[in-house]
Amino acid sequence: MADLTGIDVEHARALHEAENARFVAERPASMALLERARASMPRGVPMSWMDDLYEHPPVWVSHGKGARLTDLDEHSYLDMYIADMSAFCGHAPDQVVDAVARQMERGIQFLLPSEDAIAVAEHLAGRYGPPQWQFTLSATQANTEVIRLAREMTGREVVLLFDGKYHGEGDATLVVLENGRVAPEMRGLPGSISGQARIVQFNDLGSLAAALEPRDVALVLAEPAMTNAGLLMPEDGFHEELRRLTRDAGTLLAIDETHSLVCAHGGLTRAWGLESDFLVLGKSIAAGVPLGAYGMSAEIGALIAPPEHSRVVSGVAIGEVATGGTLFANALSMAAARVALLDVLTEGAFQRTAALGRRMAVGLREAIERAGLQWSVAQAGGHAYYFFEPVPPRDGASSRLADDPDLRALIRVFMANRGVWESGWWLGPTVSVAHTEADVDRYLELFGEFVAEVTRG
Template identity: 40%
Template sequence: MELNTQHIKDLYAIEQTRFEQTHQKSKAKWEAGRKNFLYGGPSHWMRRWVGGWPAYISKDSDNGYGVKLTDIDGNTYVDFCLGDSGGMYGHGHPKVVEAMVRQASIASTMMLPNEDAEWVGAELERRFGLPYWTFTTSATDANRACIRLARMVTGRKKVLVFSGCYHGTVEEAHVELNENGDVQMRNGIYHNDFPHAELSAVVEFNDIPALEAALRTGDVACVLAEPMMTNFGMIEPITGFHDALRQLTRETGTLLIIDETHTFSNGYGGYTAEHGLEPDFFVVGKSIAGGIPAAVFGATQSVAERIWQALPKVPPTVRQSAHAGFGGTLAGNALTVSVMKTVLSEVLTKENFAQMVALASELAQGVKDTIAAHGLPWHVMQVGARVEILFSPDAPRNAPDVRAGRNGDLDTLLHLYLLNRGVLITPFHNMMLMSPGTTSEDVKKHHTAFAQFAAEVTAK
């Protein structure tokens, strides 16, 4: 079915008027914020919401634990964005709040470990399979640390990434392939005078021959990859891709970094545990500490031993310089460690992941039913507790496939249409995430709004 493009524009104009009428207090806050914030709000990401300004969430609202939010204009929402994964544990979990208050009343940060550290370290090994761990304050920092260590132990410079990837503000990952297969800056961002030609390699996801050709040059220190792509659009690995990735990296002496900052939503041990991957480094951040800025990275036994050769361990009685070119005084602070223990032991459990995946399946099926009922050539992706709607008939294999299926006007209309009906989805693309606090009623609210959307866009 081919949609009427003018009708889409007309619907957007209606929804924009509706948004402006119902978000005037938020508009005033945003305009005031532009006097002091470079891009209007505390984070430049906040300008990505449709409508012209974000909804300001009320500090006085009390929605209990779950995914409900209320803005300062009195609008209520069901949140499927969940802070772009950072809130995957749900909002206001009483155990998380209790852990925050308990540890904060003792000390938030003191550059000393607390009693919860031992349990957290052991749990990270149990879940993700790697024995040695280090805390950072973001997944970006964790990725940077892994890259630094990989270069140190391999003596190589380059980092290989997949076109369309996102790994925070890692400079080496700010490149992509254009339509001609040439390397360019991702999203047209500033190059920052970084020598990408010397330090970055980029190939399309799922392109095993291109991956092999890049690795056989022998100058790649590490591959930095999500096990399946999420930020550019959800792209699953083809059969055999991960086997080839692991085999080729081992054959060429290249270290493999798996970044599960988003794909932790696949389950208890993330995509890595579910599919038996064997990375040299493992990174996970955002949701793991209940919304406190934190991430961790793990290393295998063999990689740890290579690191210790370059940065030797010393006897316990000898004072040691810890400066390795990464870290930070707030990394691994007591507040983060204690809240992480609560999140891992009582919130993001096997039982809760099973519930999250079941709700994601319920949401995905409802969207599929609506798409079929209206004869729309759209596709629904579900991986674990995540769901994404794609305006193309088939699942993408790489970044070009995602680009080919994009429809900017339709995409913007969907986001604004859902927001005006109290449903928040990730503002960057059509991705939805479940939490332990999400309910079937929350999913049904999305079903209702999406069914109305499909009926309206196909009315002409």
């Protein structure tokens, strides 16, 4: 019997079992390593997501080049996940490999600024808008510092987020709606974070206005288009109203472009002419070499300079907003970012990835139609997402309702068994700077094969 996605459930279940068995049988080296690793690492992985993100066991990677990665069983995959956007420059892009090798020879970590940092900050200012920049090692840390600055600047504590968001693993953003109330998202988080966050649905301006009305919100942290619950596009006028409402409420606004920066050369901020108080970047800006960044106005930047009354106690400036880390803005990350931004993430690269993104979206829609399914596709630049319902949802709650985790897991393992590394369920396929038309066509061919197979039952 077909379920809401239009797929025959029994047929899908049988196919899933067969694909899972094939996946394990064809990867003896990965399975043996996983067994060995369980003794030295919880769940047998160095970071729990590596086990969490996939329903099938993780494969152990050997290397990657361009749009492909290879596992230790010598399976090569066309990579449509690109490491959750962080490999948008492609794997091991030559220019960055050279720059990183050069910097390794010159030393990578001094706790002193390197000139590359100025070049990167100047470039980011010209490309994205905000004149002042600070650097961390990840977007999580950039968001954490942005939240602290906003709290200091406004004298308020509450952070407002959109349902279905992900902004990293900082306590302040790891909250969800549970029966309409804000609650910690996972275990190990203090209950107090619930009181410091508010969550509304994306595109719901009425709820947004009501949530800002008490004038206790320090910061709204938003993606321009939401990317972690499918690709959810803003409705006409949403961002203008978001800006107006935050200004009226004395609330600061941060646009998190960590993912969406892959959609356009100046991010969706520049493409759509958005205004914000902070702009957050990460993942691919240094071609996957760890680096996070946030941009801000000169007025907010002044908060980072110790205020007049600050005193230095045991080397720590008391009265300074809490930012910084030993490895942040290290010379290696900055050298990688300089080359990634100037030589890899060029305007031409974004024109090409956007054209490939359009090709991918058109091809996905055609395959869906051929299979007689009522699914829909959203696309922005080189990034796309297929929803299992006829119209793309407008917010996180409806996106969750429309989804079918089992079906996503089946698509992923079906594709992995045929040499394509499909994206995570929340994200959707993305082309990198290294992808070609032939790569997109191969992906579409396999997607077509999948929908034909799964609707056969």
